[in-house]
Amino acid sequence: MKSTMSVSVALVFLELFAISSFCSGNSYVGCTDSEREALLKLKQDLKDPSNRLGSWVVDGDCCKWAEVVCSNLTGHVLQLSLRNPFRNDLRYATTEYEDYMRSMLSGNVNPSLVDLKHLTHLDLSGNDFQGIRIPKYLGSLKNLRYLNLSGAEFAGIIPHQLGNLSNLRCLDLSWSEYALQVHSFSWLSGLSLLEHLDLSQMNLNKASDWLLVINSLPSLKVLKLSDCEIHHFPPLPSGNYSSLNALDLSKIIFITLFFNTAAGFLVSVI
Ligand SMILES: *[C@@H]1O[C@H](CO)[C@@H](O)[C@H](O)[C@H]1NC(C)=O
Numbered sequence: 001m002k003s004t005m006s007v008s009v010a011l012v013f014l015e016l017f018a019i020s021s022f023c024s025g026n027s028y029v030g031c032t033d034s035e036r037e038a039l040l041k042l043k044q045d046l047k048d049p050s051n052r053l054g055s056w057v058v059d060g061d062c063c064k065w066a067e068v069v070c071s072n073l074t075g076h077v078l079q080l081s082l083r084n085p086f087r088n089d090l091r092y093a094t095t096e097y098e099d100y101m102r103s104m105l106s107g108n109v110n111p112s113l114v115d116l117k118h119l120t121h122l123d124l125s126g127n128d129f130q131g132i133r134i135p136k137y138l139g140s141l142k143n144l145r146y147l148n149l150s151g152a153e154f155a156g157i158i159p160h161q162l163g164n165l166s167n168l169r170c171l172d173l174s175w176s177e178y179a180l181q182v183h184s185f186s187w188l189s190g191l192s193l194l195e196h197l198d199l200s201q202m203n204l205n206k207a208s209d210w211l212l213v214i215n216s217l218p219s220l221k222v223l224k225l226s227d228c229e230i231h232h233f234p235p236l237p238s239g240n241y242s243s244l245n246a247l248d249l250s251k252i253i254f255i256t257l258f259f260n261t262a263a264g265f266l267v268s269v270i
């Protein structure tokens with residue numbers, strides 16, 4: 001009896017010790033080998049003239065690398081923010097513009113990215129991917145809540161695989177000089193948690209379902225369609241196309257529509 005009691009007392013102490021070290025952060029686990037490898041492969045395929053990824057070295061703890069955020073509990077990479085640290089103010093020959101140009105990453109996005117299975121936040125904005133396609137495999141990063149490819153100079157048709165990102169809250173595909181295209185928006189209807197959608201400067205001419213799908217996204221609060229190219233307002237199911245006011249966009253708290261239409265008229269609602 002006595003020995004059982006001392007065993008359980010010891011167990012309690014052990015547990016308290018475990019809890020206290022857990023709470024004081026002593027449980028820091030650091031980067032996992034497979035995720036470090038994935039990041040190093042990613043770096044290998046990127047041109048990085050300003051050495052933004054200088055801290056990404058073989059055998060390092062990738063949780064301490066620039067632009068990488070890990071979970072303190074599991075050591076898994078949660079955030080990868082490769083956003084250009086400088087703002088593109090579009091005033092050529094200013095120092096800020098030069099800094100912006102110099103800080104652009106370019107090259108390819110290595111498919112090893114999908115080994116970062118716990119990634120919730122991916123920001124590649126403001127870099128220069130020089131007209132390569134948006135990689136289809138981004139669609140397998142199922143935990144993503146935030147994806148920002150704004151001004152990253154991807155080109156071509158948006159891969160419908162992005163519709164598999166069912167946890168996405170924020171999707172920004174705006175301002176590519178190459179005018180990304182969408183042929184159908186049916187993939188977007190899988191993103192039922194999406195709150196913020198920016199498709200500015202996109203060519204929507206072929207996507208006759210854009211209004212129907214966007215109008216049916218249940219969580220959407222912010223919609224930005226500035227400078228989009230569109231030739232027609234597609235028919236709504238009710239057959240009531242008298243004006244934009246007839247759309248049920250009431251759940252959207254912020255909306256910018258600014259279309260380049262074939263007819264040459266502009267619609268702007270803010
Ligand atoms: C992880 O721990 C570091 C250092 O203690 C702290 O600065 C950071 O905010 C923590 N991150 C999270 C996501 O809790």
Ligand SMILES: *[C@@H]1O[C@H](CO)[C@@H](O)[C@H](O)[C@H]1NC(C)=O
Nearest residue numbers: 083125126148150170172196
């Ligand atoms: C995406 O990144 C750009 C900067 O590169 C920023 O201006 C924009 O607000 C970001 N989009 C969202 C939705 O956070």
Ligand SMILES: *[C@@H]1O[C@H](CO)[C@@H](O)[C@H](O)[C@H]1NC(C)=O
Nearest residue numbers: 136137138139140141161164
């Ligand atoms: C997307 O999901 C579909 C069906 O759930 C699956 O067949 C497809 O392989 C997935 N694509 C990606 C890129 O994960």
Ligand SMILES: *[C@@H]1O[C@H](CO)[C@@H](O)[C@H](O)[C@H]1NC(C)=O
Nearest residue numbers: 238239240241242245246247
């Ligand atoms: C069109 O919608 C408006 C606003 O909801 C409504 O007042 C009007 O009666 C509708 N017209 C037709 C023909 O359904």
